[in-house]
Amino acid sequence: MIRAAFFAILSLSVFVGCAQKEPAKAEPTVIKANAKAKPLPMVEMLADFGIEKWEGNRSVDTVVVHTAHSVEGEPYEPKNVYNIFKKYNVTSHYLIGRDGVIYKLADENDLAHHAGVSKMADGRESVNRFSIGIELINSKIDYPTRAQYIALAKLINDIKTRYDIKFIVGHKEIAPTRKSDPWNFDFDELAILLETQKHAKEATK
Numbered sequence: 001m002i003r004a005a006f007f008a009i010l011s012l013s014v015f016v017g018c019a020q021k022e023p024a025k026a027e028p029t030v031i032k033a034n035a036k037a038k039p040l041p042m043v044e045m046l047a048d049f050g051i052e053k054w055e056g057n058r059s060v061d062t063v064v065v066h067t068a069h070s071v072e073g074e075p076y077e078p079k080n081v082y083n084i085f086k087k088y089n090v091t092s093h094y095l096i097g098r099d100g101v102i103y104k105l106a107d108e109n110d111l112a113h114h115a116g117v118s119k120m121a122d123g124r125e126s127v128n129r130f131s132i133g134i135e136l137i138n139s140k141i142d143y144p145t146r147a148q149y150i151a152l153a154k155l156i157n158d159i160k161t162r163y164d165i166k167f168i169v170g171h172k173e174i175a176p177t178r179k180s181d182p183w184n185f186d187f188d189e190l191a192i193l194l195e196t197q198k199h200a201k202e203a204t205k
């Protein structure tokens with residue numbers, strides 16, 4: 001009898017325990033507010049070239065990954081890469097150094113000239129209009145560093161809190177006759193990092 005009562009209380013407490021968890025489940029998760037509270041660390045190196053100011057909210061659903069280096073001076077020096085962009089009047093929104101430091105070159109809402117004549121697999125042209133461009137400092141004879149992959153994944157996950165990103169493409173995918181970058185870039189590695197970081201973030205909530 002005592003034993004039966006004990007089990008009855010035990011199962012009741014388990015049931016109550018489950019029941020108490022229910023309302024918490026139903027509460028909405030506010031990802032955007034959390035992301036805004038902790039801005040991603042980056043260095044501002046804003047470009048006054050290669051940009052078209054955008055009136056109103058630009059709709060963005062694509063991230064274009066590029067690689068670049070400087071042909072003048074130290075090839076992997078961010079400021080030298082910036083100067084090359086200036087010379088050709090082009091820019092991406094972000095530049096990631098070999099050490100994983102993210103440089104902000106343009107506001108996400110502005111159109112940046114990074115893709116040139118380009119076409120998506122779905123037929124849409126002028127990809128600059130609806131994309132954010134990210135350059136990784138690298139050359140054809142090198143590989144992006146681990147720090148760059150990690151920073152790129154963090155940056156894309158951060159961008160995803162502001163835009164509904166449906167496509168992550170390499171420059172050569174959208175301009176195959178003109179471009180060969182991102183050089184020696186592994187999209188599978190990026191995909192794994194994007195998922196791992198997302199889950200790590202969810203686990204710490």
Ligand SMILES: [Zn+2]
Nearest residue numbers: 066067171181
């Ligand atoms: Zn490119």
